[in-house]
Amino acid sequence: MFNRLLIRSLRTPRYSPSCRLISINSTAPTFRIPPNTAVHRFGDHKGTHPLFRDLGWTIQSNERWAVVGGGSGRKSLVEVLLNHHRLSPYVGPPGRHPFLYSETEPSSPSSIYHLKFSTPPSPSGDFSDYTARYHTLHESDRLTLLEKMLWALDPDPLTGGKKGGERAREVAKLVGVEHLLDTPFVGLSNGQTRRARMALGLLSDPKFLVVEEPFAGLDPAGRKDISDVLYKLQETIRIILVVRGGESLPSWVTNVIESPSDGQVRFGVRGDEKEWWAERMSRIKSEIGLIDGKAGPDEQERREQSSMETPSAQGKTVVELKDVDIHYGPKRVLDSVDWTIRTGTRWHLSGSNGSGKTTLLSLILGDHPRSFSLPAQSIKLFGRPRRQIATPILGSLIGHCSPEIFKSFPRSTGLSLEEAIGTGYLGIYSRRALSDEQTTRIRTVLRSFFPSPADSSLGDRKFAEQSPNDQSVILFIRSIIHSPELLILDEPFAFMEQDSIERCRLYLDRLGDRSAVVWVGHWAGERPWTEDRGSILRLESGKVIERVAR
Numbered sequence: 001m002f003n004r005l006l007i008r009s010l011r012t013p014r015y016s017p018s019c020r021l022i023s024i025n026s027t028a029p030t031f032r033i034p035p036n037t038a039v040h041r042f043g044d045h046k047g048t049h050p051l052f053r054d055l056g057w058t059i060q061s062n063e064r065w066a067v068v069g070g071g072s073g074r075k076s077l078v079e080v081l082l083n084h085h086r087l088s089p090y091v092g093p094p095g096r097h098p099f100l101y102s103e104t105e106p107s108s109p110s111s112i113y114h115l116k117f118s119t120p121p122s123p124s125g126d127f128s129d130y131t132a133r134y135h136t137l138h139e140s141d142r143l144t145l146l147e148k149m150l151w152a153l154d155p156d157p158l159t160g161g162k163k164g165g166e167r168a169r170e171v172a173k174l175v176g177v178e179h180l181l182d183t184p185f186v187g188l189s190n191g192q193t194r195r196a197r198m199a200l201g202l203l204s205d206p207k208f209l210v211v212e213e214p215f216a217g218l219d220p221a222g223r224k225d226i227s228d229v230l231y232k233l234q235e236t237i238r239i240i241l242v243v244r245g246g247e248s249l250p251s252w253v254t255n256v257i258e259s260p261s262d263g264q265v266r267f268g269v270r271g272d273e274k275e276w277w278a279e280r281m282s283r284i285k286s287e288i289g290l291i292d293g294k295a296g297p298d299e300q301e302r303r304e305q306s307s308m309e310t311p312s313a314q315g316k317t318v319v320e321l322k323d324v325d326i327h328y329g330p331k332r333v334l335d336s337v338d339w340t341i342r343t344g345t346r347w348h349l350s351g352s353n354g355s356g357k358t359t360l361l362s363l364i365l366g367d368h369p370r371s372f373s374l375p376a377q378s379i380k381l382f383g384r385p386r387r388q389i390a391t392p393i394l395g396s397l398i399g400h401c402s403p404e405i406f407k408s409f410p411r412s413t414g415l416s417l418e419e420a421i422g423t424g425y426l427g428i429y430s431r432r433a434l435s436d437e438q439t440t441r442i443r444t445v446l447r448s449f450f451p452s453p454a455d456s457s458l459g460d461r462k463f464a465e466q467s468p469n470d471q472s473v474i475l476f477i478r479s480i481i482h483s484p485e486l487l488i489l490d491e492p493f494a495f496m497e498q499d500s501i502e503r504c505r506l507y508l509d510r511l512g513d514r515s516a517v518v519w520v521g522h523w524a525g526e527r528p529w530t531e532d533r534g535s536i537l538r539l540e541s542g543k544v545i546e547r548v549a550r
Contacts, residue, residue, distance in 0.1 A: 030238055031059035031208070033080075033087065033099045040086045051076050051085060053263050059255075064234060066241040066253045068273045070280075071469050071497045073259025078242055081210050082114055100207060113206035117194060117213050145172070145188070145196050146181035152203050167203070174236070175199045175229050190353040191222035195229055202237070209233070212242040216494055217403070219352040219522040227252075246277045246498040277498070284499045315342035318486045318516050319364055320380040326359055326370055326542075333359050335542040343485055344513035345550075346529050349520045351539035357520060360539070361490060365400060366391040382485070395427020399479035399515075402490035406475055411464035417474055418442050418459035424478035442481060449473050449503055472496045476504050483514060490520040504528070 035056035040048065059065055067077050079085055087099070100111055149168040172178040175195045180188065188196055194214060201209060211230065215223045227250040230239055234252070241253060249256070249270055256273045259265050260280070268276070319341035326334040334356050341347060351357050362368035363379060366386065376385035382397060409420070410429055421442050422434045434442070443459055450458060450473075463474060472495040480487060489508075493501045508528035511517065519527050519534075527534060538546035 030061045031057070031099055033057045038088045039076075039080055040088060042084070042086050044086075050088075050263065052080075052259070052265055055080070055265055057257065057265075057267075059238070059240075061238070063255050064239065064241075064253050065255045065257065066243060066249050066270075066273075067258070068243055068247075068249075068256050069245045069258035069260060069276070070499065071467060073261070073264075074242065074244075077257060077259055077265075078114070078210060078212065081208070081240065082112060110204040110206055112208040112210060113201045113204055114210045115197060115201045115212065115214075117197075117211075117216060142184050143186075144182050145177065145185050145199075148185050148196075149181075149200060149203060152200050168199075171199045171202045174202065174233065189222075191218055191225050194218075194222075194226055198229065198233070202233075206237065208238045208240060210240045210242060213244065214241070215243070215247070217491055217522075222353055244498055245273070245280065246501075249273065280499065281502065284502055315344040315513065315516070316383075316485065317342050317380075318382055321363075322378050324360075324363065324374065324378050326356075326363075326368075333542050334363075337539075337542075337544055339537060339544075341486065341516050341518065343516045345516050346527075346534035347516070347518045348524065348527050348534055348536050349518055349539075350522060350524075350536065352522075355539040356542040357539055358490075359542075361488060361518075361520065364486075365398060365488065366394040392427070396425065396482070397484060397486065398427065399424065399482065399484035399487040400427070400490070401476050401479035401488075401492040402520075403494040404490075406468075406472060406495055409463075409471075409475060415463045416460050417446065417463055417466070420463040420474050421446070421478045421481050424481045438481075442477075445477055445481060448507065449477060449500075468495045469497045469500055473500050473504070480507070480511075485515055487511075487515050487517045488520070489517065493526070 033055050035054065037052075037055050038050040039052040039055055040050045067074055067081075076085075146165075146168055149172070150164050153164045153167060169178060169181065172181055175198045177192065177195045177199055180192060180196065183192075185193075185196065198209075198211075214226050214230065218226065230241070231250065231252045233239060241249070243249065245258075253270045256268050256270060257265065258268075258273065258276055260276065266276070317340060319339065321337055321339040324334055324337040325332065337356075337360065339360075349357055349360070359368065363371045363374075363386075364381065366381075366389070371379060371386050374386070376387060379386040381389055381394065408429075413430065415423075415431065418434070418439065419431050422432060422438065423429055425434075425438060426432060446459055450470075463471060466474065472493070476492055476496075479489070479492070493504065496504070505528040508517065521527070533550065535550050536546060536548040537544060
């Protein structure tokens with residue numbers, strides 16, 4: 001019923017690229033929560049501590065805002081925007097979103113659209129095989145972008161008609177995906193998928209678009225592309241950007257808001273967020289015992305770790321790829337790739353989205369079926385041909401952390417934090433018996449990442465009940481707990497807050513020469529080591545276009 005009512009409002013477009021909802025030069029408020037407004041969770045009893053005691057937030061129509069900062073505070077501010085909490089006193093015009101101001105019509109459920117690009121885990125909480133994409137293709141995967149947009153406008157294909165197609169093409173042109181309308185949605189690149197999802201969100205004709213983490217996982221060209229699209233869209237719609245603390249903001253942002261701690265809010269202009277972040281990093285370094293920027297782990301960890309010196313070229317060879325080719329029909333995904341990785345070395349694997357990084361890693365991890373069929377001399381792992389090593393054995397030899405593991409890791413089996421970390425010893429996804437030595441190590445490392453408050457029952461907490469940030473940290477610990485000779489970190493910080501990222505970076509900075517580390521990411525500044533310490537392998541269209549070995 002709701003879809004039918006929404007569709008009727010979509011039949012007559014209320015904006016086009018040449019028709020603005022609001023005047024960009026106007027200074028009239030389009031969003032206003034009066035001063036002294038308290039924000040409470042729905043259902044909280046009277047006298048319960050409010051989320052915010054005095055929010056008082058006004059957005060003028062010539063301002064472009066970004067919500068920045070840590071996870072819980074940032075999440076609460078987004079929930080306020082989406083009207084998920086109760087305002088007291090209740091002041092504002094009628095409608096679903098009482099803090100939206102319009103001279104012509106009350107707000108509706110579709111007035112604010114939330115577009116979140118960090119994908120949540122499997123809704124069922126069960127383990128999902130993230131390697132299945134190498135083995136199957138379903139008929140539903142052939143659904144084109146145009147078909148997906150038409151379905152969003154009206155699930156009944158008999159009632160959409162010509163107007164639905166015109167509407168879809170109008171919005172697609174606005175975000176620059178008109179030429180992709182006949183492309184299967186599953187075949188779109190990362191950046192193209194984000195623009196396509198923006199188009200799908202605009203079909204509901206919102207007044208505000210809350211865009212959360214739109215740049216995560218994109219290469220520099222992709223980030224600029226999405227930033228340009230968002231800037232262009234602000235001619236027709238108000239956009240509120242939501243990013244993690246420490247992330248660079250687009251130049252078009254004018255104002256920032258942050259909730260640094262429970263109940264507190266601070267406002268500023270673009271650039272203030274850098275000062276706020278510097279303060280937060282100073283506090284974090286103090287909490288984890290940093291002296292002159294170097295980590296001070298507890299004594300057991302100090303004994304286990306050795307300071308990272310310049311890697312030796314004589315380390316043990318853990319990966320040896322020679323003239324590796326992977327192609328699907330005429331499309332060559334990897335083209336004559338050579339790569340040798342030794343213990344003690346640090347590699348930054350980079351390249352634009354679609355350059356072949358994921359396929360290359362899947363061969364090393366044993367996820368890709370072609371890793372068995374390649375010639376024995378083409379791929380050797382730990383000194384043996386890949387085909388001679390069972391995939392479960394590889395799981396115990398390699399530490400691996402990635403967004404795919406985060407999304408796939410089981411949450412319905414009741415694993416505790418200790419049990420979730422303990423699965424890393426064998427690279428599995430279910431409970432296993434742990435020795436006393438392994439349990440002691442897990443508890444020691446766990447305290448290094450969650451130093452306060454001191455809680456002897458920390459390891460007994462349920463993994464599924466933790467925040468996305470804490471789950472990400474646990475899965476990072478899972479990847480390093482068995483001190484693997486090869487550690488593959490594929491965008492491991494995708495679901496982490498910046499303070500947790502800093503803790504992980506500091507741990508990696510202490511990692512000794514016993515492990516080889518492959519870091520996968522688009523930005524050199526994200527690497528947990530300085531440029532003079534690590535090697536670089538850069539791919540483009542499946543070919544190695546840059547190799548710097550140190």
